[in-house]
Amino acid sequence: YFKVNNMRLVEELDALVIRPIGRGSLEELVFRMDMLYKLERLGFYVINPAEAIEHCVDKYDILATLEDNCVPVPRTVATESVKEALKAFADLGGDVVVKPLFGSRGIGATRVVDAEIAQTVFKAITFHHGVIYLQEFVPHGYSDIRAFVVDGRVIAVMRRVSESWKTNYSQGARPAPITLDPAFEELAVKSAKAVGCKIAGVDILESPDGPKVCDVNSQPGWKGLQMVTKVNVAEEIVTFVLSELKR
Structure with missing residues (x-):
């Protein structure tokens, strides 16, 4: 049975909203996902579904899934080869963001604009048996858009404004109110649906080439968002x- 703080989950709760x-280690993450799948098999209502969370935990998987569904995303390369990564660095314009495959809140993301530094970073990643995940840097004026999707509709939105290229609220970006363009709203809903999320935070960059979705968070926070919207996000x-x- 599943027990948390002396509470028997299946016996005392009807649904579980995953925060x-x-x-953690790969073993810890796999175990946590195993528990969610088991709860679903027991008939427990889990939001978001384990499969959607699994998509969103893996940066490569989520970008590949979005691209498969014709969602515009930044040009991205994932490889285990330093040689291939250096070629990709050049192909992507010599200005990239290197990210851990598993991670959130901008932790571990590094902007690299020098080939020698890129080689050092790539070698360090492979030395520790990691995957090199690099993405073209998209000029965005130090801001992006976070659209909060619930059940196929955008319930609230904010612009995140930063003093650096990282626009995560947890990294110090400040929330600002914004009226979302209908095309962006459609893109956010499409992105959440593509990865199977009933609840999602969709991050959109306004690039010179048009909007690009850079992430879909299956366990989004809304502390910053709640500061700039009249919608009660928790209530929704x-x-x-x-x-x-x-049902």
Whole structure:
């Protein structure tokens, strides 16, 4: 049985809204996902579904899934070869963002604009048996858009404004209100649907070539968002979950 703080989950709860599953070793992450899949097999209502969370935990998987569904994303290369990574560095314009394959909140993401530094970074990653994941740097004016999607609709949105290229709220970016363009709203909903998320935070960059989705968060926070919207985000989530349980 599943027990947390003396609470027997299956016996005492009807649904589980997953908050960040946390950082950890591959073994720890796999175990946490195994638990979510098991809860689903027991008939427990889990939001987001384990499969959607699994998509979003892996940066390569999520970008590949979005691209497969015709969602515009930054040009991205993932490889285990330093040689191939250096070629990709040049092909992507010599200005890239290197990210850990598993990670969130901008932690571990590094912008690299020098080939020698790139080689050092790539060698360090492979030395530790990691995957080199590099993405073209998209000029975005130190801001991006976070659209909060619940059950196929955008319930709230904000612009995140930063003093650096990282626009994560947890990295110091400040939230600002914004009215979302209908095309961006459609893109956010399409992105959430592509990865199977009922609840999602979709991050959109406004690039010179048009909007690009750089991430879909399956366990989004809304502290910053709540500061700039009149929508009660928590209430919207609870209302949605209760409506699902009544089906």
